[in-house]
């Protein structure tokens with residue numbers, strides 16, 4: 001763990017002048033693969049199946065980029081990063097972007113010199129406790145020991161929440177979900193706290209999910225989204241607009257099933273521009289004109305991705321909630337393709 | 339003398355730098371030095387340019403910003419509204435704490451083990467040998483994990499102590515609680531407290547200060563008493579018995595001071611989710627301490643064994659011939675001589691233990707690497723600064739340890755005549 005931070009710093013010191021000089025897209029094309037930073041295992045968002053293949057909500061967005069750039073969803077190298085190492089890995093050029101349940105905050109955007117290009121999941125921080133503690137609200141957690149993953153907004157929110165409510169607690173900071181789960185199950189901590197979305201996945205993967213409850217309070221805003229380095233606007237635009245394309249596709253009712261048909265041209269100019277039948281938006285990005293159509297064909301629109309990875313029909317079982325389209329009372333909204 | 343031929347005086351030529359063996363060595367050294375400095379300079383320059391290009395020039399003012407995170411095990415007051423600088427200090431003290439505890443425990447166990455390793459009892463010496471081989475040949479990180487997870491899995495949770503049919507109970511007259519979150523020990527309390535002395539970075543309890551002063555005063559007086567006994571012994575041949583007088587000189591004032599300040603023991607109590615009050619050694623601290631100690635002890639055992647074996651057999655035979663019992667032979671004759679072999683190895687083991695303590699981050703002990711190199715680095719994004727500071731601090735600690743031990747080494751090493 002430490003080693004990679006150190007190596008990261010060395011890379012900054014060494015040759016890797018990636019950040020500012022060469023264009024990320026050129027690098028990616030030369031390499032033939034996108035290096036996508038994902039979590040070390042958050043059920044639903046990014047985890048490996050029995051064959052070691054990555055899957056999940058965040059992974060689908062990386063695959064969409066592979067389809068948009070290379071017409072190949074497999075042209076992605078997944079780099080698993082701990083919460084702690086992710087920004088070092090990004091700024092050292094080890095990955096081209098993070099799709100790593102990463103919260104968009106002011107200081108990360110401004111001071112850490114990363115650029116957030118969108119929000120693929122509107123989240124908030126929640127708490128999970130064993131049922132038999134008899135706790136019904138986070139306000140009753142005075143003096144509790146809390147397991148947190150270090151290097152996250154979680155640990156800052158936690159400090160704020162307890163301070164604001166005049167309560168004390170003992171943090172037990174751990175490096176990753178695996179350790180946190182082990183400590184929590186053995187009762188080394190009373191409370192497990194992280195993004196509510198991940199909490200659902202963690203609970204589902206515990207030995208006895210039913211003996212734990214997730215408390216009703218959501219104590220923070222965690223807009224999770226893709227992150228790139230400062231200074232390469234073209235690359236930021238690509239990541240931003242591929243994600244927007246998936247949302248716009250849902251808005252327009254474009255799905256993986258009908259995209260081929262619709263790409264041939266429709267009555268709706270917006271759809272035509274989105275899918276490349278009209279105009280040259282893709283070329284403006286430095287990609288092919290059908291980049292969005294390819295991405296949608298490969299992974300589906302935003303709603304399809306949601307349903308197949310974390311939606312209510314999956315073991316994670318998350319409702320769309322804030323992540324419904326704006327037309328359906330949610331916050332997902334794509335700027336116009338024009 | 340006069341017929342000695344002196345070599346013909348040769349004027350210095352530039353090519354001699356390369357072809358004359360007298361100069362060649364120096365030439366090569368200078369060349370290498372220039373190359374090393376050059377590449378270091380290049381790396382530094384490159385880092386500076388890259389960081390500047392990323393918009394992150396080397397600056398340390400983040401240390402003054404609010405840390406916003408909490409730390410559980412701490413030796414000085416700290417809250418989330420304090421600065422990163424203070425969080426780093428808390429981490430540094432935690433590093434020093436576990437390093438100190440580890441070095442002390444490993445030394446004690448190592449000396450005992452080293453002596454047992456050479457025991458004439460076959461079983462005992464074999465057992466120690468097996469322990470050494472097992473613990474030395476498995477990476478210390480695994481031992482730390484094993485210790486930590488053993489504690490969290492085996493020790494009872496605080497809530498097991500609660501209720502009428504509690505499955506766990508406190509030890510030693512309800513004053514010690516062993517839980518899977520840590521061990522809670524009784525703490526000294528004073529009913530007539532004298533308050534705290536604000537020393538800028540931390541507060542020192544005046545009670546402790548008073549006790550230390552009284553203790554040192556007592557020890558000083560006892561030494562004076564010994565000196566007096568020596569003088570009388572030299573003058574009259576009879577040595578007055580000093581034992582009880584010395585005990586009284588040291589203990590009575592201490593007891594008086596404790597009584598005056600209303601000393602009593604504060605027991606930890608189960609309140610809410612956790613025990614409150616008392617001194618808390620957190621589970622990560624204990625796990626790390628145990629792991630580091632068990633691992634480093636093996637090396638100290640070997641150091642002690644080799645030290646003892648380096649003392650010639652004649653020494654112990656001579657001691658036996660003088661009628662010294664084996665225990666005294668060991669402590670008065672063998673060990674003092676063995677020290678000169680042991681100490682240099684001890685130094686490097688102390689250094690190793692201190693550096694290995696940085697594995698703390700793996701089990702949630704908030705040491706220097708977890709604070710400065712972990713959360714602070716991560717929240718501020720100052721990788722270069724944090725890593726440079728980490729290196730500088732560990733280097734300083736290591737140099738201080740070696741300086742201290744070297745000083746001790748020169749004091750105990752055999753004075754050769």
Ligand SMILES: N[C@@H](CCC(=O)N[C@@H](CS)C(=O)NCC(=O)O)C(=O)O
Pocket residue numbers: 039040041042081082083100101102103104149151152153154175176177178194195198199222224
């Ligand atoms: N959104 C928060 C937390 C993100 C985070 O690290 N979440 C944890 C819990 S969901 C995670 O991804 N862990 C997986 C891992 O350890 O790799 C942040 O950006 O700081």
